[in-house]
Amino acid sequence: MDIQVIILAAGKGSRMKSRLPKVLHQIAGKSLVQHVVDNCHSMGANHCHLVVGHGAEQVKQSLEKEKKLKLSFVEQMEQLGTGHAVKMTLDGLKDDTPTLILYGDVPLTHHDTLSQLVEIHQDDPSGIALMTCLLDDPAGYGRITRDDGNQVTGIVEHKDATEAQKAINEINTGIMCCNSSQLKTWIGQLDNNNAQGEFYLTDIIAMAVADGNKVTAAQPVELYEVEGINTLRQLAELERIWQLKMAEELMDGGVTIRDPGRFDLRGSLSCESDIIIDINCVFEGQVILKAGAQIGANCYLKDCTVGENAIIKPNSVIEESVIDEECSVGPFSRLRPGTHLHRNSHVGNFVEIKKSNLGEGSKAGHLSYIGDCEVGQSVNIGAGTITCNYDGANKHKTIIDDGAFIGSDSQLVAPVRVGKNVTVGAGTTVTSDIEDDALCISRVKQKQISTWTRPVRQK
Numbered sequence: 389m390d391i392q393v394i395i396l397a398a399g400k401g402s403r404m405k406s407r408l409p410k411v412l413h414q415i416a417g418k419s420l421v422q423h424v425v426d427n428c429h430s431m432g433a434n435h436c437h438l439v440v441g442h443g444a445e446q447v448k449q450s451l452e453k454e455k456k457l458k459l460s461f462v463e464q465m466e467q468l469g470t471g472h473a474v475k476m477t478l479d480g481l482k483d484d485t486p487t488l489i490l491y492g493d494v495p496l497t498h499h500d501t502l503s504q505l506v507e508i509h510q511d512d513p514s515g516i517a518l519m520t521c522l523l524d525d526p527a528g529y530g531r532i533t534r535d536d537g538n539q540v541t542g543i544v545e546h547k548d549a550t551e552a553q554k555a556i557n558e559i560n561t562g563i564m565c566c567n568s569s570q571l572k573t574w575i576g577q578l579d580n581n582n583a584q585g586e587f588y589l590t591d592i593i594a595m596a597v598a599d600g601n602k603v604t605a606a607q608p609v610e611l612y613e614v615e616g617i618n619t620l621r622q623l624a625e626l627e628r629i630w631q632l633k634m635a636e637e638l639m640d641g642g643v644t645i646r647d648p649g650r651f652d653l654r655g656s657l658s659c660e661s662d663i664i665i666d667i668n669c670v671f672e673g674q675v676i677l678k679a680g681a682q683i684g685a686n687c688y689l690k691d692c693t694v695g696e697n698a699i700i701k702p703n704s705v706i707e708e709s710v711i712d713e714e715c716s717v718g719p720f721s722r723l724r725p726g727t728h729l730h731r732n733s734h735v736g737n738f739v740e741i742k743k744s745n746l747g748e749g750s751k752a753g754h755l756s757y758i759g760d761c762e763v764g765q766s767v768n769i770g771a772g773t774i775t776c777n778y779d780g781a782n783k784h785k786t787i788i789d790d791g792a793f794i795g796s797d798s799q800l801v802a803p804v805r806v807g808k809n810v811t812v813g814a815g816t817t818v819t820s821d822i823e824d825d826a827l828c829i830s831r832v833k834q835k836q837i838s839t840w841t842r843p844v845r846q847k
């Protein structure tokens with residue numbers, strides 16, 4: 389779609405009561421302005437002009453890595469109004485490509501809704517396509533005025549409206565699409581002769597009509613698409629609306645979500661069939677759940693894959709890890725980056741694993757730390773086993789070969805290798821390699837003192 393976009397994002401957002409520029413607050417783990425940019429990309433726009441002002445550097449920095457489409461930043465030093473903000477971009481606009489105007493704080497407009505608005509404009513290229521909607525409580529918004537023939541004649545801002553105009557409940561969402569050379573002319577004619585002393589973009593509507601052009605209003609499919617963020621309350625409300633929508637899409641695709649009101653996705657979640665997700669789970673980055681996987685209550689999963697029929701029990705935290713089919717994890721497990729659990733392995737409560745492979749059928753059931761470790765197949769790691777992988781300066785590897793049995797409360801001081809089918813007695817500190825099939829034990833021999841008497845408290 390040959391369209392250039394202006395995104396207005398210079399405002400301060402004082403009602404957010406935050407040091408962070410408003411458009412950098414997040415919904416579903418992504419900044420408001422990034423949502424807008426992504427929507428532009430989805431609709432096929434090729435160039436976005438971003439008007440930045442408050443927190444300009446931070447906003448620019450946040451979009452530094454944006455490669456999907458061309459971004460130009462223009463700084464508006466003083467926020468003299470939406471019309472003034474658009475004025476900043478005019479030099480960069482191509483005359484022969486229509487311009488779509490969006491707000492950086494209206495994050496969730498569907499790309500189809502935007503495309504439809506552009507198409508309405510294309511049907512009548514000298515007119516303006518304007519996104520409006522009907523609100524029960526239109527207070528604060530610009531109102532759409534229409535003539536006796538129901539044609540749009542202009543927009544009056546709330547602060548400039550008469551009582552009769554305030555009763556109008558069709559409001560301006562701020563989103564519009566128009567011819568770029570006409571836009572340049574109209575913007576050049578704006579004044580700030582109004583209640584707020586600002587250059588209102590909205591005044592171009594009446595100008596267009598006066599020039600004999602038609603303004604066609606269109607409505608979004610759903611109201612949330614045009615909802616702007618001014619306060620942290622609104623941010624939280626829109627977050628819940630969006631989360632519910634994503635949960636509903638997953639449910640429509642066959643995912644069981646125990647309570648869609650307690651589901652959070654901050655990235656992408658790809659699900660095969662027969663997945664069950666219990667309450668209060670957070671999914672971040674790219675998460676893949678294979679057929680039959682189950683995620684228990686209160687789990688946090690970031691950038692990971694959960695294999696077929698694997699079960700993640702409640703309160704587990706999993707990052708940058710791969711869990712193969714038939715594994716079970718948790719409750720209360722922590723898998724840190726670089727963990728790979730092979731088929732049918734098991735990690736239990738209060739076990740932390742980092743940068744390690746746990747081979748097929750191996751188990752670490754309770755209270756262990758496994759770091760920088762290669763664990764073979766059918767290994768049993770007893771409760772309280774710790775790989776001492778760090779000497780204060782460098783990390784070292786531990787290798788535990790197939791079939792080994794590590795007794796409870798053992799320490800494996802890396803670098804060290806435990807051979808095949810080795811048995812390590814409980815409480816052992818392993819400091820050097822153990823050959824296959826051996827028993828290794830470093831326990832102090834037990835002593836018994838029969839003559840001993842327990843002290844008694846003195847009166």
Ligand code: UD1
Pocket residue numbers: 396397398399400439464466467468469470471472473491492493528529530531543545559560561562587588589590616
């Ligand atoms: C604007 C519209 C109003 C509409 C409402 C929808 C005007 C005059 N009014 O009002 O009709 O109902 O949005 O939410 O356009 N901005 C700049 N530079 C500025 C001023 C604003 O970049 O100098 C940006 C803001 O960061 C924001 C957007 O423009 O993203 C809208 O500005 P805001 O002050 O919120 O406009 P409203 O008064 O709400």
Ligand code: CA
Pocket residue numbers: 616618
């Ligand atoms: Ca606003």
